[in-house]
Amino acid sequence: MSEPIDFHALQTMGWPWAGAPELPAWQALFDAHPQGRPGRVVEQHRTGYVVADAPGAAIKTESPAEWQRPRFPSHERAAVGDWVLLEGNLIVALLPRRTAIKRGAAGEHYHQQVIAANIDTVFIVCGLDSDFNPRRIERYLMLVGGGGARPVVVLTKADQTEYSEDALAVLEELAAQDIPLLAINGRDPASASALLPWLGAGQTVVLVGSSGAGKSTLTNTLLGYELMKTAEVRGNDSKGRHTTTHRALIPMPSGACLIDTPGMRELKPTGEEALGEVGFADVEALAEQCRFRDCAHQREPGCAVRAAIDSGELDEERLLNYFKLKEEVAAAAAKLAVRQAQQAIERKHVSKGAQWRPTKKR
Incomplete structure (x- = not known):
């Protein structure tokens, strides 16, 4: 019989709840792995992870076999700060994240990287x-x-x-x-x-x-x-x-x-960002006051955004950056939609037992 989990000690490592997990998804994973014990990823390396399952106790761990597949989505692997379930020194489950900061990974193909x-x-x-x-x-x-x-x-x-x-x-x-x-x-x-x-x-x-x-x-x-x-x-x-x-x-x-974290040269969006939530809430609030709903904030009559620029209430450089970031987020969102559609097709073929291979681009 496994030892009871000391959730109070885990709270000193950032565990968000006292006692057993309250989220159904967390509890379902605990039920699926009754011998599993929770731990937090404290280091992430190319070859593996270091996980702390108690204050001051960190062990090198092995990741699940599916995480090591080349096509496995990188953002679905554990990252620093993640909570996982361990059996021995093997990670058997990744607990759903409460929050995360992510970026679009470098390269032509769409990938997310959890920071x-x-x-x-x-x-x-x-x-x-x-x-x-x-x-x-x-x-x-x-x-x-x-x-x-x-x-x-x-x-x-x-x-x-x-x-x-x-x-x-x-x-x-x-x-x-x-x-x-x-x-x-x-x-x-x-x-x-x-x-x-x-x-x-x-x-x-x-x-x-x-x-x-x-x-x-x-x-x-x-x-x-x-x-x-x-x-x-x-x-x-x-x-x-x-x-x-x-x-x-x-x-x-x-x-x-x-x-x-190491310094980051590229800060690409994932397509899931909301510019109005952090940083540009004032710009989007002004846009709501424009006379026309499809206002491009150029020289349209009744444009509240341009009026704020003219009055000095809003910095034009900041507005231009807003346009640029909004365009990048939209482009990333389109790539994300395509990727999600591809994954849905893959899951459908796998569920039918078919051996699916992606179509090569000519």
Whole structure:
């Protein structure tokens, strides 16, 4: 007989419920695997996973055979932050995610890549040097939109510039949407303590941002000791080296879980994003006030969006970025629909026992 599961101990690792799982899908998997014990993915490598099934206890695990098939969707494999069921050192089930932050994977074919799962807050980290880019911050917010987590914009290296307040003013349209904006010195514990409200016991936070933005430095400061390798950025363009080489979930002194990630060069949408949920709620609210429902926000009469541009209420660069991201999301959504249709055909053939092969393009 297996030992009873200590759900109270799992709560210190981010387990979201006291006692047995409340979601029917979770409970069904527990029922299907009565010998299974829950664990959380703390590291993801090309060759496997490291899973913690108790505080401070992490083991190398094997993934299910189907996950190793070349055509198996990558976003259906476990990612850092996921909860899984283990039997011995074998992962036997992936528990449905509460939240996630994902991106479209690089390449011609449609794929999704899960950056982190079951997270409460996303720290979008941007340096107040040449790394500062409002349009890229909006792109990160696009990825957060629809994933269920809260975004917090963290501007690091505030000690290296006199223009922190100016940078915050540039992002005031985000602050008006109740997106927290903080300018901090990532090397100073007192300054970094401004992030503690999001790092309470049982909370999970993921740091995202470009290489050199200061994610690893901030992680070390919040931990109180140097765990993550850091490197100086290039002086001519503030670009950093990839000091973080893989995603890892780290327990914090506050009882929170922090996920550090490598810098990401490509931030492609998956097609599931909702721009109006995070980052562009004000633009879409203005669009609702246009005289014509199909207004393209160019020079149509009664366009509330253009009126906001003319009055200085809305930044035109931000509007252009909204158009660009909206077009990318629509294109990704079309690819997603095609992929889902292909998967439905595959499942239909498999259920009939047929050996199905995709048609090769000529």
